[in-house]
Amino acid sequence: xxxLSFALLFFLLIGFVASPATAQDRGLGVGATxxxxxxxxISTKLWLGPRQALTGTTExxxxxxxxxxxxxxxxxxxxxxVVEVEAGTLxxxxxxxxxxxxxxxxxxxxxxxxxxxxxxxxxxxxxxxxLEIGPQLQVTDPARFSLGGNLGIxxxxxx
Numbered sequence: 001x002x003x004l005s006f007a008l009l010f011f012l013l014i015g016f017v018a019s020p021a022t023a024q025d026r027g028l029g030v031g032a033t034x035x036x037x038x039x040x041x042i043s044t045k046l047w048l049g050p051r052q053a054l055t056g057t058t059e060x061x062x063x064x065x066x067x068x069x070x071x072x073x074x075x076x077x078x079x080x081x082v083v084e085v086e087a088g089t090l091x092x093x094x095x096x097x098x099x100x101x102x103x104x105x106x107x108x109x110x111x112x113x114x115x116x117x118x119x120x121x122x123x124x125x126x127x128x129x130x131l132e133i134g135p136q137l138q139v140t141d142p143a144r145f146s147l148g149g150n151l152g153i154x155x156x157x158x159x
């Protein structure tokens with residue numbers, strides 16, 4: 001739990017001290033997401049190279065009987081050569097990751113993920129829009145297979 005909190009704090013602090021980016025294939029992106037499991041969340045993306053990035057999603061839900069906090073971290077690889085568009089850049093990506101679910105008054109859950117998605121990066125603005133599905137294997141008891149997904153937008157900053 002402590003390392004999960006540190007990772008979230010790290011991504012948020014970088015976003016606040018960074019300056020606006022001029023391209024979406026570098027820097028740090030911070031934005032909003034609509035998730036399949038929970039309706040709202042925060043999305044981050046940190047470019048590691050021209051095709052590789054770390055992505056993270058923090059989703060949360062507060063209910064009358066139960067609250068839930070979900071953290072996803074993924075390593076993704078982009079392919080920019082599959083689909084060409086007239087303006088901007090469209091990439092398909094795939095990767096591997098983990099998801100941790102902290103659920104009030106319930107057993108916490110750990111899942112392995114295989115995110116698959118597409119990202120559209122605007123040509124003249126530091127924004128990207130993304131759609132992702134993520135097959136997941138829950139490794140905590142009870143083991144099970146599920147499918148998650150996210151739709152969102154991110155604003156990029158130079159780091």
